[in-house]
Amino acid sequence: MKPIINWEALQSINRPPMPSPAPDYNWDNSADMYHMMAEMERTYTYNQLNCFDTSSDDTVLDIGCGPGRVTCIMAERAKSVTALDMFPKMLAYCTSNAKARGLTNVNPILMDWNDAQLGGPIQKHDIVIASRSVGMQDVMKLNAFANKYIVLIAWANAQNIPSIQDEMFAGTSGEGETSMPGRFEDRRVGYNTTWNMVYDMGFDPNIRIVRDGFTKDFRSHDEAYAWLRQIRPFHDQYLPVFKKNLEPMLSENGDGTVTFRKETRSYVIWFEPIAIEG
Numbered sequence: 001m002k003p004i005i006n007w008e009a010l011q012s013i014n015r016p017p018m019p020s021p022a023p024d025y026n027w028d029n030s031a032d033m034y035h036m037m038a039e040m041e042r043t044y045t046y047n048q049l050n051c052f053d054t055s056s057d058d059t060v061l062d063i064g065c066g067p068g069r070v071t072c073i074m075a076e077r078a079k080s081v082t083a084l085d086m087f088p089k090m091l092a093y094c095t096s097n098a099k100a101r102g103l104t105n106v107n108p109i110l111m112d113w114n115d116a117q118l119g120g121p122i123q124k125h126d127i128v129i130a131s132r133s134v135g136m137q138d139v140m141k142l143n144a145f146a147n148k149y150i151v152l153i154a155w156a157n158a159q160n161i162p163s164i165q166d167e168m169f170a171g172t173s174g175e176g177e178t179s180m181p182g183r184f185e186d187r188r189v190g191y192n193t194t195w196n197m198v199y200d201m202g203f204d205p206n207i208r209i210v211r212d213g214f215t216k217d218f219r220s221h222d223e224a225y226a227w228l229r230q231i232r233p234f235h236d237q238y239l240p241v242f243k244k245n246l247e248p249m250l251s252e253n254g255d256g257t258v259t260f261r262k263e264t265r266s267y268v269i270w271f272e273p274i275a276i277e278g
Contacts, residue, residue, distance in 0.1 A: 007197035010189050028089035031067065033231050035093045037161055038069035040214035040260070047210040048153050049073050051268040054127065061125040061145060063113050064133025068094030068106075070153075074129070075103040082125060086112040118144050127151060139198060146273040152198075156209045156267035157190040164214070164262055165232055168245055172238035191267040198269060205271040213263035217253075224250060224258050 049070065054060075054077040062071045065083035071094055075081045083098075083106055085091045091108050098106040109121060113134050116122045128146040130136045131153035142150045159167075191207065198205045218224040221243075229242060249262050 005196070005200070007193050007200060010193045026087065028087040031087065031089040031093055034090070034161075035067040035097075036231050037214060038067045038097075040216045041069060041212070042073075043215060044210075044212045044263075044266075045069055045073055047212065048131075048266055048268050049077075051206075051208045051210065052127075052149055052151060052270045054078055058126040058148065061122065061128045063128065063130045063135035063142075065094050065108075066090050066133075068097040070129055070131050071106055072098050072101055072103060074127075075106050076101075078105070078127070080105045080107060082122065083108045084111055084113060084116070084122070086110065116145075129153070136194075139201060139203075140276070143203075143273045143276070148272065149270050150203075150273060152194065152269040153266060154191070154194070155212075156265040157187045158212070158265040159262075160264070164264065168228070168249070168262075169232045169234065169242065170245055171241040172232070172234040172245075191269070194267075195269055198271060202274055203271040205269050207267060207269045209265055209267050211263060212266040213261065215259060215261040218258045218260065220256075221250065221258050224260055228260065 054074065056077065056079060058078040060071075060074045060078045060081040062074065062081055062083050065071045065085045067090060068083060071081050071083040075098060083091065083094045085094065085108075088110060091110055095106070095108050111121070118124065122145065124145055124147055126146070126148040128135075128142050128149070129151040130142060131151075132155070135142055136152055136154065139150070139152075191209075195205055195207050216224075216227070218227065225239070225243060225246070228246065229239075234242065246260070249260055251259050251261065253259060
């Protein structure tokens with residue numbers, strides 16, 4: 001049966017489709033930043049991946065793996081993880097991060113998910129994950145590659161990476177522009193549209209909202225400023241503004257160290273694949 005509501009159209013209001021890479025657009029330009037953000041999000045990523053069960057016999061496909069934030073944790077739990085990304089620097093970060101954590105069961109594949117076909121270099125996997133990636137645009141394609149679960153992860157009507165960075169770096173560029181639009185303002189077209197869209201396709205989706213965020217410990221305030229400003233570099237003249245922005249996000253610990261923390265929320269929708277007739 002066809003759904004009676006066009007959920008994809010509603011979803012596009014607040015979360016437009018990720019742009020198809022053009023010749024002059026390359027996500028690798030942001031690879032260093034995403035690597036740093038993934039490092040700070042690691043402890044919160046466990047909240048997301050704890051929502052569904054993973055067996056040591058499971059094979060996992062991480063679509064749009066980026067620097068390996070999801071890949072590395074799933075590799076700790078599963079038999080193997082296929083890390084798919086179309087950008088070489090992102091995939092290189094994923095590979096090096098897995099190696100640094102002693103993980104030998106990660107198989108990196110440089111490929112555009114839009115070009116992936118079942119039976120080629122990408123076979124069926126037990127768990128297929130699309131976390132804030134291009135894979136979320138075609139649930140039925142995810143279904144074709146999954147044996148056990150399909151997992152969707154995104155921001156839960158809450159701040160995302162661009163909006164958090166805009167808060168951190170407000171007034172440091174001299175231009176007042178944001179790198180990407182925040183997409184959490186209108187809860188009428190948030191994760192409810194994704195859940196209903198999946199349900200209307202014939203799946204029985206589970207959903208959980210989890211605490212998400214970014215945190216890192218530093219030996220001092222100066223070390224925190226020096227490390228964090230690399231996320232979005234700026235001229236020294238804006239350092240006082242940057243320090244002021246970070247005041248609510250930095251806390252001093254009893255041993256003299258400093259902790260950066262900025263929390264938000266993510267949703268996890270997971271469901272079993274279904275057989276498609278024909």
